[in-house]
Amino acid sequence: MNELPPRFIFNDIEPNWCSLWENTNIFHGSANPAKKPYSIVIPPPNVTGILHMGHALNNTLQDIIIRYKRMQGHETCWMPGTDHAGIATQNVVERQLAQEGKTRYDIGREEMLARLWKWKEEYGGTIINQLKKLGSSCDWARTRFTMDDDYSDAVKEVFVRLYEKGLIYRGRYIINWCPRCQTALSDEEAEHREQQGALYYIRYPLKNDAGQYVIVATTRPETMLGDTAVAVHPEDPRYQHLIGQTITLPIIKRDIPVVADAFVDPAFGTGAVKVTPAHDPNDFEIGTRHKLAFVNIMHADAVLNEAAGDFSGLDRFEAREAIIETLKELKLLEKVEPHTHAVGHCYRCHTVVEPYLSQQWFVKMKPLAEPAVQAVREGKIKFTPERWTKVYLNWMENIRDWCISRQIWWGHRIPVWYCQDCEEGQNIIVSKTTPASCPRCQSSRLIQDEDVLDTWFSSWLWPFATFGWPRQGETTDDQINEVNNDLSFFYPTKALFTASEIIFFWVARMIMAGLEFMGEIPFSDVYIHGTVRDAQGRKMSKSLGNAIDPLEIIKEYGADALRFSLIINSGQDLYISKEKFEIGRNFANKIWNACRLVLLNIPPEKRDPEFFQTLEKEQMDLPSRWILSRFYTTLSHVSQAIETYRFSEAENLIYEFFWKNYCDWYLEINKANFNNAGISSIIFFILEQSIHLIHPFMPFVTEEIWDQIKRNPKPLSVQAWPGHGPQWEDQKAEDDMQLLIDLITDIRNVRAQWRIKPQQEIDCFLSSQDETQTALLQDNASLLKTSLKIRNLQIAESLPKNEGNSTGVVKNVTFAIPLGNIIDVHEEQLRLQKQHAEIEKLILNLTKRLQNDSFIQKAPADVVEKEKNRLQELENKQQDIKKLLASLG
C-alpha cells in the first residue's frame, strides 16, 4: 500500500476503468422480472459530433442518475447511440469532395452514399469513444445508429402508418429553403436572428391613371419581380378607390390587380402590400385566397431565373442592389428606412433561408399534438424546471405542419414510388418494401421519390425504435422474443435529459411518436439543463474560439474533476472558465489523500467496518456519534436531491460532509487514534460508505479507491447504495459537537490574534453555569487539549482573576487563556466591547419582537419558544461578557 502516490494520478487510472467496465459488460441491462427497470435513452449526438461542454454536462447528469439507480438495485439500461445527422454529415463529406474539385452531382447518388457510409465507419465512433472517456455507464453493447437496418425499418413503418392514417400528405407550399444546402428545412430548422436591414418604399404606378401610384414597402425588393398583386385592408379608407384597379408592375411591366385582404395591417408601412405568392408565406395565403398567379423567380440556388427578365442570372442579393439602382433611375424609389427584423438562417450552414414554393411531404401535426398536450397537462410527463411546461404547451398548441422531405441523399429515402403510367395525383405508392408493380395499373414503370426524410423524423422514434420496435410480435424466434421483452421491460423510459433548444425538435416529437405508436408516453420526466457559456456569457463555439475542450480538461484535471465541476455549477446556465475545474480536481485529490491516510494507517487485516456496530452507541465518543449522524443525514439528503434532480445540491452536501466534516474534523481529531479498534472501524466505515455516495458523481477515483480497499471483487459501479441508518441520526450529538467546534475555532482565533506560535502550548480555563455543558467539556477535555495545544486545561465554575488573560464567550461557555504581558489590555477591551455591542443590538431586536403582542399571538408556538430561548442565551452571554470586561478593570 506504500506505493499510493500523494496525487490522484487520473491519467493512468481512468482509461483502465473505462475498458474494464466495458469489457465486463457490467452496464448491460436486459429484461429481468426480478428487478425494477430503470432506463434512459441518450440524446444521440450527431455522428459528426465531437464532445463539447454541453455533451459533457448532459451525459454526466444522465450518468449520475443511472449509476445511482444501478446501485440501488434497479435493472438499468442507458441506451447509447448516434444520429445520422442528414445535412450535417452530408456537408462534411461534400467539403471533402470539394477538395477534389467535385460536387455530389459529379459522382452521383450511389457513389456519394458509399462515401458517406465510409466516412461514418471511419469517424462515426469518435464521439462515442469520447463519451466513454467521460465515464458514461451506457449499455455500450446496444449502441444504435439511426440508420441501422432495423431502425430504418421502424422509420418506414412509421411513414407508411401515418400515410395510411391520412397524417402524411404531399403538396406545394412555401417552405424554408436553404440555397446553399439546396434543401427544404422545417420551421424549427430556420433560426431567426435580428438583423439590421432596410425597408424600401416603392412606387407602383396605376395602369389607367397616368402619374398616379401606390407606395408599397418591402424588405426584399428583388421579390417584386414575382409580384402578382398589391393588397390593401378592405376597410382602409385611404385605399377604397384602388380596390379592383390594375397596377403596372414596374420593370417587368406586368399588369397586376389591387386586392382587398384583411391580413394587411393598415398601420404598417403604407398600408399597401406587394404580394409575391411564390416567395412569401403570407403572400402565398393571399395568392391562394384571390387565385393569383404564382411566379417563381429563383432557381434552387437563389439565382434569379428567366421569370426575372433582365435580372436573371443574378444572385438574390446582387439582384436586390440592381433592382434598387433601377428603381432609383426610374424615380420609383420613394424612400429607404432602416429597419431591423428577424431573418431566418439555415441551422446547419447559417445561410439566409429563402421562403420558396416547392413540392414537399408534410406531417399533419394537430392530431398528433393533442394527446401529447394532454399527457403533459395531466402531469404524466413532468418538466424540470417546471417553467418549461409552459414553453412546451405554447408551442404544441400552436403547432404547424411539419415539412419532412429533404433534398439531400444522406438519410432515410422516402418510401414512396410514383407510377409512370398513372395520372399525376393518382400515382403514389407508399410501401415499406420496393413494389414490383403499380397496384392500380400493374405497370412496372415505377420511380422512387428522390428525397430523404428529415433527420428528426427518425430521431423521434428513438425511445422505442432502439429497443426493437416494430418487429415486436411479428415472429416468434428467440432472438426476437428477447427484443420484445426489452421493449416492454424498458419502455417507457424514466427520464430524458436535454437542453432547452431541443424541446421542439425532439422532446415534443418523441412524446407525440410514443403516444401514437406505442400508445404510451416515452418518459415521465424531462430534465432541462442549462446552456454552457464562456465567462463572458457567450455560447461556446468553435468559430468564436472561446470553447473549452472537455477532452483537454480530462487530460489536465481528470474526468472526475470535469464532471464534478460541471455539476456543481449546473443550477442554472453555466459560465465556464478553466479555473472552474479546479474545484473538482482539488476535491478528487482530497478524496484520494483521505484514502491514503486511512489505508496507510489501517493495515488490511485490521479493516473492519462492522466492528463499531457491536459497540453500544452510548460508549462511543462524541466525534464518532457526530460523524455517523452527519453521514446518515447527508446520505438521505443526497438521495433525496438526486431523486428530485437537484444535482448541484447533492454535490454540495457531499463536498461539505466529506471535506469539512470527515477530513477536517473527524480524521484530524483521530489521526493519533488508529490503534483504537472502535475509532479505526468508524474511520474505515465512513471512508468506504462515502466512496459509495460519491461514486455516481466521480466514478473513477472512487472505483480506484474501492479497488485499493479490496473488500469485494466486483467493481464499485455495481455495489449497493448505502442503506439508511436512522438509528445513527442524532441531533444532540450534532449540536454538542458544534459547540466544541465553535469553541475550538474561537480559541484558535485568540491564538492567531496574539501570534501564539503553532507549536507553543497554552493553558486554558473554561467555565459554564450549565451542568450538562460542563460535563460535555469534561468528557471531551482531551479533544480540546489536542486540538488547541493546551498544556493545562481547567474546567471550573468560574474563571480565575484576570492577570493578562485573553477571554471570550461561546454559547454559555466562557474561556480564558493566560498569556501574561503579551496581551494589550486596550485591544482586548475593544474586542470584547465590539462583541458586546453586537449582542446588545440582537437583544434589542429580539426583545422588541417578543414584546409585540401580534407576534406572540400569530406566530407558531415553536417559533416563539425558540426566540425566547435565544433571548435567554444571548442575555447570559451578555452577562458573561460584562464580567470579562469588568475583570479587565
Next chain:
RNA sequence: GGGCGCAUAGCUCAGCCGGUUAGAGUGCUGCCCUCACAUGGCAGAGGUCGAAGGUUCGAGUCCUUCUGUGCCCACCA
C-alpha cells in the same frame, strides 16, 4: 410584438414550505511546507440580498411597478 429567466460578498453562485446572527467556492489578508493532501491546514476581512412600493407579527424568500441583463417564440411586408 408576446413569453420566460436572472440581478445576494471583488468574482462565480447556494439559499427548498416566508421564521435564529444570509452561506459556499474562488480571490484577498495573516500564520503554518505539522510524517494523507500546499490541488493542503488554521484564522480573518468583506454583503443596507438591483430600486421603489405593498402583503405579513416577521420578507433575500410572496405581490405590483421600475431599472439593468440574458434567452426563447412570432407571417407586420
